Amino acid sequence: xxxxxxxxxxxxxxxxxxxxxxxxxxxxxxxxxxxxxxxxxxxxxxxxxxxxxxxxxxxxxxxxxxxxxx
Numbered sequence: 001x002x003x004x005x006x007x008x009x010x011x012x013x014x015x016x017x018x019x020x021x022x023x024x025x026x027x028x029x030x031x032x033x034x035x036x037x038x039x040x041x042x043x044x045x046x047x048x049x050x051x052x053x054x055x056x057x058x059x060x061x062x063x064x065x066x067x068x069x070x
Contacts, residue, residue: 005029019058019066036065 009026010016016032018025019040029035038061043054 003050010034 004026005013005016005062007026010029010032013034013035015036016029016034017036017038018029019025020036025035039060040054040057043051046054
């Protein structure tokens with residue numbers, strides 16, 4: 001079950017990271033200047049090794065974000 005980020009929470013956020021399909025985002029998120037979209041394929045039905053690759057991909061994206069923010 002996916003829980004959407006409420007509009008009120010999005011308004012208070014400094015940055016919003018989304019990995020869901022862009023088409024599934026509500027307009028207030030998709031059109032937000034705070035949105036940073038990470039294209040990460042769902043690992044729901046992937047074998048273990050492929051899941052580890054996705055975990056490492058997300059880890060690298062987080063590390064890059066931390067460097068950018070400082």
